[in-house]
Amino acid sequence: MAEQAGKSGRTSRRTKALSAAVVGVLAVAVAVLWWGFGAGQGSSRRLGAWIDADNAALVALGREVYAAHCAACHGVDLEGEADWRVRKADGSLPAPPHDESGHTWHHADALLFEITRSGGKSVAPAGFPSGMPGFSEALSDREIAASIAFIKSRWPAEIRRRQELISRRQQVAAQAARADPARRPGPDTGLP
Numbered sequence: 001m002a003e004q005a006g007k008s009g010r011t012s013r014r015t016k017a018l019s020a021a022v023v024g025v026l027a028v029a030v031a032v033l034w035w036g037f038g039a040g041q042g043s044s045r046r047l048g049a050w051i052d053a054d055n056a057a058l059v060a061l062g063r064e065v066y067a068a069h070c071a072a073c074h075g076v077d078l079e080g081e082a083d084w085r086v087r088k089a090d091g092s093l094p095a096p097p098h099d100e101s102g103h104t105w106h107h108a109d110a111l112l113f114e115i116t117r118s119g120g121k122s123v124a125p126a127g128f129p130s131g132m133p134g135f136s137e138a139l140s141d142r143e144i145a146a147s148i149a150f151i152k153s154r155w156p157a158e159i160r161r162r163q164e165l166i167s168r169r170q171q172v173a174a175q176a177a178r179a180d181p182a183r184r185p186g187p188d189t190g191l192p
């Protein structure tokens with residue numbers, strides 16, 4: 001009887017220690033995800049770190065923003081301009097498609113946000129005549145994020161999954177670079 005009580009005391013101590021460990025691991029995982037996806041940061045820059053294409057309200061706003069501000073160049077159906085890989089006479093490139101046939105999905109959310117906010121020139125090599133205007137004055141950061149959420153919502157599941165991995169890798173690299181500037185990667189221009 002006494003022996004049994006001792007045994008169950010040990011078991012419950014072990015169970016308690018185990019569940020404390022599980023809770024600890026979960027807490028760290030949640031913190032990493034929270035930080036990793038930029039949800040915990042309020043600054044406008046961080047808004048571009050992870051853009052949720054499953055957020056119906058954001059996608060609905062993005063559909064309107066896209067039609068009013070992006071479709072004229074990138075196509076009403078995200079199809080881009082004809083011969084979008086061929087440079088124009090002035091050396092600039094036509095607007096590429098935003099559907100899965102283009103390369104928009106090869107880029108992390110943070111970069112797509114930055115290109116849309118600050119324009120193609122902000123990420124292109126110096127002197128490149130980018131035809132992509134910046135929208136920092138015409139659109140709020142939420143509207144910019146929404147236009148990208150809408151574009152992402154149009155991709156097939158497999159493309160969305162691959163672009164999510166690219167975004168997450170970029171996040172991890174950006175965090176490492178913040179912690180140790182020597183590890184800062186070279187510029188990803190985001191252009192072909």
Ligand code: HEC
Nearest residue numbers: 069070073093094095103104112116120130131132147190
């Ligand atoms: C006046 C035409 C024009 C408008 C309007 C326009 N774009 Fe662009 N966009 C371009 C061109 C041209 C490029 C090609 C990049 C370059 O040459 O720098 C481009 C490139 C991009 C890229 C980079 C794609 C990649 O794969 O590198 C993104 C993202 C983008 N545009 C998003 C948008 C969004 C979102 C809107 C609306 C809010 C928009 N664009 C409106 C012309 C336009």
